[in-house]
Amino acid sequence: MAITLKEVAKRAGVSRSAVSRTFTDGASVSEKMRRKVEKAARDLGYSPNALASSLTTGRTKLIGLVSNNFHNPIFLQVFDLFTRGLQDRGLRPLLVNLSDETDPEASVRMLRQYSVDGVVVASSTLSPDFAKAFRDAGVPVVHSFGRSTSAPQVHVVGIDNVECGRMAARTLLARGYKDIAFLGGPESATSTQDRYKGFFxxxxxxxxxxxxxSFAEQYSFDAGRKEMLRLLRDHPAEAYFCGDDVLSIGVLSAIKDSGLRVPEDIGIIGLNDMEMARWQNIDLTTIHQPIRQIVTSSIELMVAMLDEPDRYPEGRVFPCSIVERGTLRPAP
Amino acid sequence: MAITLKEVAKRAGVSRSAVSRTFTDGASVSEKMRRKVEKAARDLGYSPNALASSLTTGRTKLIGLVSNNFHNPIFLQVFDLFTRGLQDRGLRPLLVNLSDETDPEASVRMLRQYSVDGVVVASSTLSPDFAKAFRDAGVPVVHSFGRSTSAPQVHVVGIDNVECGRMAARTLLARGYKDIAFLGGPESATSTQDRYKGFFxxxxxxxxxxxxxSFAEQYSFDAGRKEMLRLLRDHPAEAYFCGDDVLSIGVLSAIKDSGLRVPEDIGIIGLNDMEMARWQNIDLTTIHQPIRQIVTSSIELMVAMLDEPDRYPEGRVFPCSIVERGTLRPAP
DNA sequence: GCATATTTTGCAACCGGTTGCAAAGAAGTG
DNA sequence: CACTTCTTTGCAACCGGTTGCAAAATATGC
Structure with missing residues (x-):
């Protein structure tokens, strides 16, 4: 078993409170006392039990990081940024993988059982209600990559998907495409709905x-490929706006297999600007989503909320931009 | 603040122990009591505080999931499998991102402060000493994707990287390549060392x-691309065994830029068989690493160790196999 | 040196649960 | 119905910390 505060106190010949105080900053301890305690602690190899202290302080520094996007490589970057950012602020990410089978209710319950200080929902496909369930349970929550409305129920950080749809449409029009299609992610995802709305x-x-x-079943390579193969059997459009890069890459793969060429026969524009989009063997024209800013801002918001839980819900929207690469034909 | 056991007890008109017992299975409670308590709990919306109970039971069900591979897409799948697998067993992954700056010592300390029941180190680049630090701290640990020796200090689950190197070599020989090179990941990674050893x-x-x-700085697209661009300035080899798929894809991109063709001018064989390797615009010949089995087995081992912490350290090695695609020329 | 103000320290209660133990209650036996 | 046995329940101590409060120690002023 690990060394406890009591043992350190005994060894240093002081009270338990004294030991506790030397390990909580801002507490009143004399230099002499501090040295005595620290020596004893070092000798014994003591380190305080964060969970025990959370009982009285009411703070665990645990942050639930909930996502269901484990097939889209951009989320590896998202996790990287979140874990690093949270760690840097002394917070600990408790990762929750919300796959199709898992009951959302159960996750809410579980995260409450572990007394997380807050929850970050990182997903563009989860319903806003899901994030709201945490708020209703009294847990500070930030929905990253969520839909931001004019009157958000919870803090939302993301992009304006409607505007992205418009952007894609304008780009395709400028290139003179006439026969145009939208190939979205899951139809139930707010991101899909909004992107289509603006596009339309x-x-x-x-x-x-x-x-x-038309819509792919999820934001993944396979789903994009499958849907495009289906479309190719019929009469494909001249240009596609794909709801996401990984989807686009699946689409590119399907087109290549069919013997058609990009951009000569079919044009593709994606969304996200994931790392792979610039790989020379992919070279995808796409709309850049500022992931780093979204994550940084989400963490800021989370940290702010820890001090001020009743903060008024706020939507933060970051601008996107077109990244020209090789999957659209030049303007006529 | 959340509802506590005391409040439920009061409402149900019973003792605190009674409430506690209805929520811990295996405890002796009458049907009548159970119903009474459950009703009160439901009315109040009570759910037990897992952290408080961990104080007495000594079990948090928290598992540290430590990794430093946040640039290699196969790790998204690894995280997916780990989080799902752990969740299914009622365990909670506490994710630790061990980037270059973070002090490994600090992670060990932190995970101890949170009294994790165990630690999974998921990385092929971390030194075996790192995993050992947890063992020395008395925390059950499994090193996934680590180097398995004949006398492992901790539980290790992975592949035989030396054998993979041999496999790659045999494949290239069979194709008649004479001028052959190894392009590894970080030279300090055991996986790189072993793969090269077998290959050599x-x-x-x-x-x-x-x-x-030669060696790339890390297992990433950019590092592979950069190293290959350097090699191309000189006199490149006929065929490369790349230490990893994502590295290979970077290499492919560099080759394409240089105007050379694969497999006509240069042959490439990778390792991992990541999802993207089979994307038609990549179509990489590679060695398949059975990630799913490795993760499943790691979790099994972890669960076993929770019951039996002094279990004798064991190495579990899974076989790999060549996946033929389009980046090697046919046998002469 | 003494009275007073300030800092440091220890006591004890508390955070939200669990659990050994003994008393109370229910069930079984003759 | 009394006696034994088994089950259920509550008491109280404990897990590893924190913290308000008052006493003890130290610093300050005259």
């Missing part, structure tokens, strides 16, 4: 456009 | 082989 709005005002749409 | 051993016995080697 912008194209609706343009003349002579033939617009179609 | 096998080629040393073959006649007329010209063997060279």
């Amino acid at each position: 709005q912008e194209l609706a005002t343009a003349p002579d456009i033939n617009l179609s749409h | 051993q096998e080629l040393a016995t073959a006649p007329d082989i010209n063997l060279s080697h």
